[in-house]
Amino acid sequence: MHSIPIGVLGASGYAGRELCALITRHPRLSLAFATANEQRGKTAELPGGGKVTFVATDDAPLADAALVFSAMPHGASKVWVERARAAGAKAVDLSADLRIGNDGGATPYGLTEAWRERIRGADLVANPGCYPTAILLGLLPLLEQGLIAKGATIGASAASGVTGAGFSARTDLLFGEVTENFRAYGVGNTHRHLNEMRAMVAELGADADLLFTPHLLPAARGILATMTVPLTRELPSVLDPWTARYANEPFIELVQDPPELRHVAHRNVARIAVMKVAHVRTPTLLVFSAIDNLMKGAAGQALQNANLMLGLDETLGLPA
Amino acid sequence: MHSIPIGVLGASGYAGRELCALITRHPRLSLAFATANEQRGKTAELPGGGKVTFVATDDAPLADAALVFSAMPHGASKVWVERARAAGAKAVDLSADLRIGNDGGATPYGLTEAWRERIRGADLVANPGCYPTAILLGLLPLLEQGLIAKGATIGASAASGVTGAGFSARTDLLFGEVTENFRAYGVGNTHRHLNEMRAMVAELGADADLLFTPHLLPAARGILATMTVPLTRELPSVLDPWTARYANEPFIELVQDPPELRHVAHRNVARIAVMKVAHVRTPTLLVFSAIDNLMKGAAGQALQNANLMLGLDETLGLPA
């Protein structure tokens, strides 16, 4: 059985290297090329072992790949995805360029558990942001089942490890600035990821606002979203919407206790817990959703989508 | 000028040692004794330098102290505070035993900026919990000025460094379990600190619910509370309530950007920022409040109160 050649554009960042590592261990895929302009000709270690040597993006043999992942920066990615498509390759874009809310919604939005059938037949998929993945997977059953109070504000306070900010030489991401620290950023509901979340809330027919406040953790990886959701009515059994919706999902874990980042690290899963709230008059649920921002929040979900686009078993090559 | 003798009960924990350190550097106070039953006879290093030798609590010469701090465990503290009072010493209880919401409210609640005049004349003060200090100082102007929407739910998602859980030999607090991790605990609005916060909200005349979700940070110290507050109406200038209320407060810092834990570490301050919220129909404010849980959230505020109780300048011996 021949392996399927895959390309990675923008492969020197955190998500790009994670993609290269997943591809090199995948039973059916092989890495055709990995591009990184500033690192061209250089070799980097991959997470979990192994190495990759980068070529210049302009030198990428796009036509050699059956599918191309783009982990290029926002803004620069779109044109490369178009070139890959023009060369005959399928494409998964990990940037925000083609995501719902940013680009009219023409491209299937790769939140696999929400839009699996659209993804299965697609040649091009826009992979969700890491925060939207955590938050939307937590809310999906409530959104789809119309359980959120009309006009209500959903509170989504979330915290991410620093790899979420990318492999960038920024002084505010230095170890000396992040250790023993914690702070919010992108505040006042202004973060770039808000668009796609608002668009998906509307797409799923809910009439609610989202108040999203991201924070930077002194940790390398992982996102925990803590959500408070006003309901149309008290639910007799709070976990029911999730158990019903996610019964057969291979990458969703419903748990009793609040999920911990370490339990989802290096795994392509979303771990979700739901709690009743005491001492509050408005019927309200507390929903926790934890992912590894580089796996289910980026490279893992991208590969999950690619598996579907290539007609493979969705779970192939994914650590769960 | 003679120094004033001070005792510390339960001095071997994080807050107790911080108190001993503050007292030994205070220009007017001196440490008369520090008790720790399991550590009696042993010497410990104090944060910032210096040492203390512990005596058994039963051997504490309570009558030698003008004022006694109790950092004894919840439940065990009350009786020792009574003994200190019976011996003629003033007392500040850092446990939850005598706090509003837990004990009828007869003892002045030591949230200094809220109840300064009651504290100034008091012989006994119940020092607030660390989370309530951060959250109530953030909300105080809105609560006092009646700006919170009736029946609304105030969201308070907060994260604390592990010293907030005390100096306890618990496997869930081991470095190996906390590093690269993040998780909620005490969830569903059930944390022990909820009582005093609800009581203070009511005491200040607000008709609102509080939904409090604490999280454990991979950091040693600091608390950041991120609050979403539905308002009765849009405020033309969102910071006005805070600038008016806190104009002359020596330990309140109002800032433009979201506060960072590292900027309040080892300091007896609360740093507060307020933001408008976009894309949400209900008029809502985002309020951040950051403190060092061991300083303004424990030992520092306790000393701030003790200064007032002893007729000293409130700021003496406090790092700001």
Add this chain to the structure above:
Amino acid sequence: MHSIPIGVLGASGYAGRELCALITRHPRLSLAFATANEQRGKTAELPGGGKVTFVATDDAPLADAALVFSAMPHGASKVWVERARAAGAKAVDLSADLRIGNDGGATPYGLTEAWRERIRGADLVANPGCYPTAILLGLLPLLEQGLIAKGATIGASAASGVTGAGFSARTDLLFGEVTENFRAYGVGNTHRHLNEMRAMVAELGADADLLFTPHLLPAARGILATMTVPLTRELPSVLDPWTARYANEPFIELVQDPPELRHVAHRNVARIAVMKVAHVRTPTLLVFSAIDNLMKGAAGQALQNANLMLGLDETLGLPA
């Protein structure tokens, strides 16, 4: 093909859970039982996903297992290993009880790369300590080839993540005590691991002293040993002894730059680098050796040995 049943004694600690995780993912092995007296009846999460439920050690069906790993505490392990052997199971003891230097050397010492043939035929193997694994694998080529100066002192300064101290409720291992800290321990050449290292140095015919100084890192896992080795003579090509000795070793990585802990994390490898030293008159080499203390330093090497003892491919089920 039937899977081979394996038991784990003392499975609730860090190494024990790592063993359970490796066994459950192994293509030829299955977990027959996992014991933990204090946690009996309880279920724990395994690293990388999956769960295990513990039984009391007294209830362990020893005879059901083809091989038993003991991760029991030092002192308590020996008797259980004897019981497992008496019940007909092969055994790998991860405690210090049967290691060379501690027990006469009758039991093969499971430093796989040094004693592979003795291990292959063995029914019982004493698995090395984590520090000795890192240090001896770094020194092995020099020791075997007689290149270390007679009577010289080999300096071995090493640093370990806190999981090396076990899953113990000790206040000195709390996050608040370890973060932003670094310290030596077991100093003056007194650490428990010294015996087995000295015995192996002698066993390999070298006449040199070892000066071992372990340190505790603010990190969860990994050991880096930094060794200075006085030589009998300058080596024309310093890496030659290692490239010759380790040419066909699947779990030894020779690298040019100083090895980093993150590159060996969660992998059953030792990564070794060797450097010339400038400005020093005595011919001296600088040797670095990095391992994951829970993998190559404990569970991984134990499984590597078990594979050999069971007649399987040595690399089966081991992440490299």
Add this chain to the structure above:
Amino acid sequence: MHSIPIGVLGASGYAGRELCALITRHPRLSLAFATANEQRGKTAELPGGGKVTFVATDDAPLADAALVFSAMPHGASKVWVERARAAGAKAVDLSADLRIGNDGGATPYGLTEAWRERIRGADLVANPGCYPTAILLGLLPLLEQGLIAKGATIGASAASGVTGAGFSARTDLLFGEVTENFRAYGVGNTHRHLNEMRAMVAELGADADLLFTPHLLPAARGILATMTVPLTRELPSVLDPWTARYANEPFIELVQDPPELRHVAHRNVARIAVMKVAHVRTPTLLVFSAIDNLMKGAAGQALQNANLMLGLDETLGLPA
């Protein structure tokens, strides 16, 4: 009593901001200006509270200062120190430019405890590097008293927090690259600090080599040096050389147990411990020396020197 005006060149880095903070809290000094070309016009928070606004270095009113600290980069510092001297200001250069071993040794080397009298009368002092401060203070009694074996190799394995690498936008210093990691760098005895250490060893009359291996800790601040020192003979009481030499030193702490970084953090002290070594034939001592790299290793020692140069009490304004 008028305050003495002090300037800081290159004030936006870690050491520069620490200097500004120390000066603003000093009882006799005041901050005349703080320069930072890229940050000119901007305001930064100081450690421990307070703020500073930077001016361009070209705009520094050098003649207004009685003393100028230069925390400019190596290479760029020397010319600015000369300009400050030409303008009539005394100067402390924190760069390597004028240090012994790098510049002929004409400028007094500001290792205060070694060269106090030369510093007291000086108009210009070259402040030592952070590693040399830790290592030389640990070795000083042995060096001065001729106790180190002739021709021997002193092993100095040291680990530093990342602020030692400066406030630089480098990807290898990102939180995501440093957390849960540990590695050596500048290996093979090639680190820039080696020159000044070798020069001081020679200056003090010792005939020994130094083998220095620095490591990068997953911590913000602090240096621990672990040194193995071959002696001319066994010492009956190993701590004697240190107790005799450092009896009256205000900033040297001799301790029984291995020193911990957290106990020297934010303090201008060197904490030193000395241990006998067992099982080694060559008489050898184990010496530990711990400092805060930004305090005793940079800004604190610079101020200690400045106090002497200005005729003030050496300990003024320094946290111990």
